[in-house]
Amino acid sequence: MRVVIVEDHALLREGMVALLQEHDIEVVAQAEDGPGLLRIVQGHKPDLAICDVRLPPTFTDEGIRAALEARRRHPELAVLVLSQYVEPAYSAELLQEGEGGIGYLLKERVSEVRTFVEAVRRVAAGGTALDREVVSSLVSGRVQQGADGPSQAISALTARERETLELIAQGRTNAAIARELVVTLGAVEKHISNIFSKLDLPTTDDDHRRVLAVLTYLRATAA
């Protein structure tokens, strides 16, 4: 897997390069700003670009804009955006940029090394990784709405089912969800089938399509 990293902090950039190399992920190029991202993506044709949201010169949201632009120019490129704060609006923009190969995580998640490396591999393979804070803010928003339509369906979920849904939306596998919730795999499968019947979503064994179904749902109600 070939990865490029865009981060203006040398300390963080070097740390991330070392971390990824420890897990046999090759970092082929690094950049410090938005135009740099477009340049190295053009030059190195990586599988995945990992990029910070706030970059020079304005230190606002150029990371998001550069990532979206890179994705528009190279639709096959997977993009993992890291940020020091979660902004549901940014995740919605990223998700609108096509199906899969998209990640949006809080920067400190990098320190949960195995989960982070798992997310990097998943996104590079065309999957999705959404930070649990983004997901929970979107889901709790839907729950509080409780008016009619899909939000009512969400509020029909039990607390455990909601936790499971949040983990699915983050792109976790059943095994990872079972580990996280400290339950058996069978219990997770039961929660998931309950969620899909309550949300009226087509049940399928395919992890990828299942995640997309949840994301489509979140995206539709977040708009």
Next chain:
Amino acid sequence: MSVELTGRRGAVVRRTAPLVAALAALWILIWMLAGFHYFWPMWPMWAFAGIFALLIARGPLQQFFVAAVAFNVLWAMTGSHYYWAGWPMLGIGLALGAPRLITGRREQQLEERVDELSRTRRGALDVQATELRRIERDLHDGAQARLVALSMKLGRAEDRYAEQPEVSALLREAREDASAAIRELRELARGIAPPVLADRGLEAAVRSLADRTGMEVELHASLARRPTPAVEIAAYFVVAESLTNAAKHAANTRAEVRLDEHGGDLFVEVTDFGPGGADPSGSGLTGLRQRVEALDGQLQVTSPPGVGTQVEAVLPCGW
């Protein structure tokens, strides 16, 4: 006759009126000393003097004196010969005019002082808002980034010592402490001003707020320009506090947010259709009022029970 003198034009008239009245009085004196001969420009002079005297007169008593003086002067002038009342009239005119000259100057000084204070206070608030943004950015680039780097190293160490449970448990605790510190810094930065406000402006920040509250929020925004950071932050917190209140008292309610600019002012209006009956002297709304009034703005809360709550803020932007 009573004339309202307000605004900038009123201030100019008030400032020049004592001077004109003094010139007119001087003119009367010269005319009287010269023997009251007929002289045509005295008519426009009298007209000017009369109008300014009426404009500067405050209260019925002064207006009565001014009118009496004007009447006597006209009577004297139609005779165009010596008239004994001329001297007392001049005395009364001066007695009324002189204090006005002094208070006029004091008023002018006060007005200039108020102008200066409003300008410097606004400047101070803008500087403060810009400083807060700088602090927020420094937190992000400095302490927060270092903590992330630290927790990343701890994470790598934890990963490497996975075979030694005691070491890796200690490292995990250290990493979780670092993560807690990062979270606290993030909350601190968000309390100063949410990053999306600085990044994308008021409309995007309000939209993000609306997404987070979980209420159904209709947003109508028509802002062509970005206000100063101080105004932007105040407007943001008006919406944030109002929506939080609405969600707290009626989670299933609907709310409307309007952001308009009109005549150099920013109008922020948040309406919810909850239970109403909000207490305008509650700590949240009082805090908002102070924020808005510090920028020479106004905050109005209408909350009839059973109807809903409307919070309106007008913030001068100096556009």
